[in-house]
Amino acid sequence: MKLFFGEINSGKAIINDEEQQHIVKVLRMKDGEEIHVTDGKGNLASGTLIIEGKKAGIEVAEIKNDTPDFNPKLHIAIAPTKNIDRIEFFVEKAVEMGISEVTILQTEKTERKNLNIDKIRKQAIAASKQSLRFHFPVINDLIKIQDFLKNIDSETTFVAHCNEKLERIVLNEIPQLENYTFLIGPEGDFSDKEILFLAEKGIKAVSLGNQRLRTETAGVFVAAWNYNKMIK
Numbered sequence: 001m002k003l004f005f006g007e008i009n010s011g012k013a014i015i016n017d018e019e020q021q022h023i024v025k026v027l028r029m030k031d032g033e034e035i036h037v038t039d040g041k042g043n044l045a046s047g048t049l050i051i052e053g054k055k056a057g058i059e060v061a062e063i064k065n066d067t068p069d070f071n072p073k074l075h076i077a078i079a080p081t082k083n084i085d086r087i088e089f090f091v092e093k094a095v096e097m098g099i100s101e102v103t104i105l106q107t108e109k110t111e112r113k114n115l116n117i118d119k120i121r122k123q124a125i126a127a128s129k130q131s132l133r134f135h136f137p138v139i140n141d142l143i144k145i146q147d148f149l150k151n152i153d154s155e156t157t158f159v160a161h162c163n164e165k166l167e168r169i170v171l172n173e174i175p176q177l178e179n180y181t182f183l184i185g186p187e188g189d190f191s192d193k194e195i196l197f198l199a200e201k202g203i204k205a206v207s208l209g210n211q212r213l214r215t216e217t218a219g220v221f222v223a224a225w226n227y228n229k230m231i232k
Contacts, residue, residue, distance in 0.1 A: 040136030
């Protein structure tokens with residue numbers, strides 16, 4: 001399936017401008033080829049490609065609305081790594097495994113204070129297309145952990161930290177839920193103050209095993225754990 005991003009409305013589909021350039025200049029696709037367009041909101045248009053100069057369009061043959069989404073939903077709130085390539089790797093792999101939402105957390109030990117969210121959103125779209133997702137994940141702006149915690153449900157929220165002195169449950173002991181939110185800290189982990197604050201909020205701590213995982217590895221691990229629930 002040759003899947004592209006665009007808008008779908010009133011029985012019509014419009015391919016995103018950047019996608020049109022990719023079709024014409026990079027892929028050099030031909031008029032009449034079969035293509036598919038998704039808006040990332042669960043809608044999928046299928047039809048044939050129309051090339052007009054440097055523009056690419058689609059002659060729609062069929063539109064499917066409300067295609068099935070992944071279940072359970074997974075939201076990972078993760079601190080950005082000092083090396084931005086690592087967090088971009090996490091986003092790509094987590095998106096391929098069906099993550100629903102990503103929030104970038106600013107914590108006490110977060111070294112990186114700025115990052116290009118628009119670039120990460122584009123990478124999420126690319127990973128969604130590559131893995132044939134019709135529901136694209138939400139990529140939120142950088143937010144302080146204290147502000148993030150104002151709008152969470154403690155019953156479905158968990159934190160993965162490395163403090164062995166504090167009580168932590170095993171990942172597989174978490175009950176089956178319709179949605180999960182996981183907090184994953186920066187290099188150096190959450191501070192003791194943050195961990196205690198999370199506990200006061202009623203957020204359960206989780207162990208991801210005996211090995212110490214990098215930030216992005218922990219994120220991918222949780223995404224894979226949830227993906228395993230999706231395919232059963």
